[in-house]
Amino acid sequence: MKDKSSILRKSIKMGSVEHETKVSNKEGEIMAIASKDVISIPPTKSIKDTAKVMMEHEFRRLPIADPGSGKVLGIVTVMDILDFFGGGKKFNIIEKKYEDNFLAAINEPIREIMTRDVICLSDKSSIKDTIETMLSNQIGAIPLVDANDKLAGIVTERDIVLSLAGVLTEEVAQDYMSTKVFTTTPGTPIESACKIMVRNGLRRIPIVGGEADISKASKKLLGIVTSTDIIRYFNAKELFDNLNSNAASEVLKNIVSNIMAEDPITVSQTERIGDICALFAEKNIGGVPVTKDSEIIGIITEKDILNAIKTL
Structure with a gap:
């Protein structure tokens, strides 16, 4: 049986993605493939402007953080936005609260549609634990926090998958x-x-x-x-x-x-x-x-x- 973590570590060292290959003792191995320069937004940002940030940076999700403490308050994903645009219950904001007024509804603060119960992991987490957490909770990204619960990074399915480019040669x-x-x-x-x-x-x-x-x-x-x-x-x-x-x-x-x-x-x-x-x-x-x-x-x-x- 192959060690999943060793496969990932090997791929990082091969340079398939531009990430650090040496991780300090203060961080777990997950930080070698995570994004550290995280773009987060405050809960007061409008839904319209949030969608704009997503498109400008080609992100599928954004952490919502307290501007002062840096602590994670929620996360918004493309699925939350789609839910709001007509896919699910969040469309009620447009349909009922604003009586079908689309232009008014998209200026609602993002806290109205963000996911509040966010699963976070420590920046000392292993790659294996991160993968298992993603799969068991059916989520595509996990914010990483430091010892003070401050946002330290974010790791996504894509970060893990890109580090495997050219590595899995037997599986089809x-x-x-x-x-x-x-x-x-x-x-x-x-x-x-x-x-x-x-x-x-x-x-x-x-x-x-x-x-x-x-x-x-x-x-x-x-x-x-x-x-x-x-x-x-x-x-x-x-x-x-x-x-x-x-x-x-x-x-x-x-x-x-x-x-x-x-x-x-x-x-x-x-x-x-x-x-x-x-x-x-x-x-x-x-x-x-x-x-x-x-x-x-x-x-x-x-x-x-x-x-x-x-x-x-």
């Missing part, structure tokens, strides 16, 4: 990919796409269709839409310039074909996991459809790769 996609793939069609409204993502905990949905034969259309891959694509759409200046009203219903009626990535990057079922990690790093993506003869047969994401590490 078909052994770890998800074969239950949630898909939708090009004419799906963005609001419905948000619902699919939030209800099923998805960050991306393959778009299928384009065939007269329904059985084939349900498998033919046309594109992919991610949670980041949706937030980028809501954050676009052109959206606000072209609105005829403040109604959320107008914003949400647009369809996914207008924001999806066409000709998405795919891998075969025999692609090596280490090469997929390298692909994620090169293309700055967190998941890819697995195809065979132009039809989608699965999807593999950063979380699937963490599960691959767990089973080694």
Whole structure:
């Protein structure tokens, strides 16, 4: 059986990611792959401005910290934003509190939709413990705190996966990919796409269709839409310039074909996991459809790769 921590340490030393290879006695090994220059935001920042920060820095989550003490108060993820935009219960802020006034609702403070019960780990934590905590709690990032509970760093699924680029050479996609793939069609409204993502905990949905034969259309891959694509759409200046009203219903009626990535990057079922990690790093993506003869047969994401590490 392979030692998961040794695999990660080996990958760090190989230089697959630009991280420190020597960790001081005051820090755990997790700090060698964690981001130390953490961007956090105060709980008073608006939802609109939070989404802007996410897009500017290409983050999928942001810690919410007290400006004075630096202590973690919460975390906001792209899924929280999608929930607010129509995917779940947080949409009530737009629908009920603001009576469908989208422009007013997006100026609410981020504390209204942030996740408050944040799982944090010590900056002395091991890589193994961090992976197990992520998988057991189904979370994609963990803030790291020092002895004074002050935010010291953040580690994400991506940090771990990128450190494995080129390392896992025996394992292949078909052994770890998800074969239950949630898909939708090009004419799906963005609001419905948000619902699919939030209800099923998805960050991306393959778009299928384009065939007269329904059985084939349900498998033919046309594109992919991610949670980041949706937030980028809501954050676009052109959206606000072209609105005829403040109604959320107008914003949400647009369809996914207008924001999806066409000709998405795919891998075969025999692609090596280490090469997929390298692909994620090169293309700055967190998941890819697995195809065979132009039809989608699965999807593999950063979380699937963490599960691959767990089973080694």
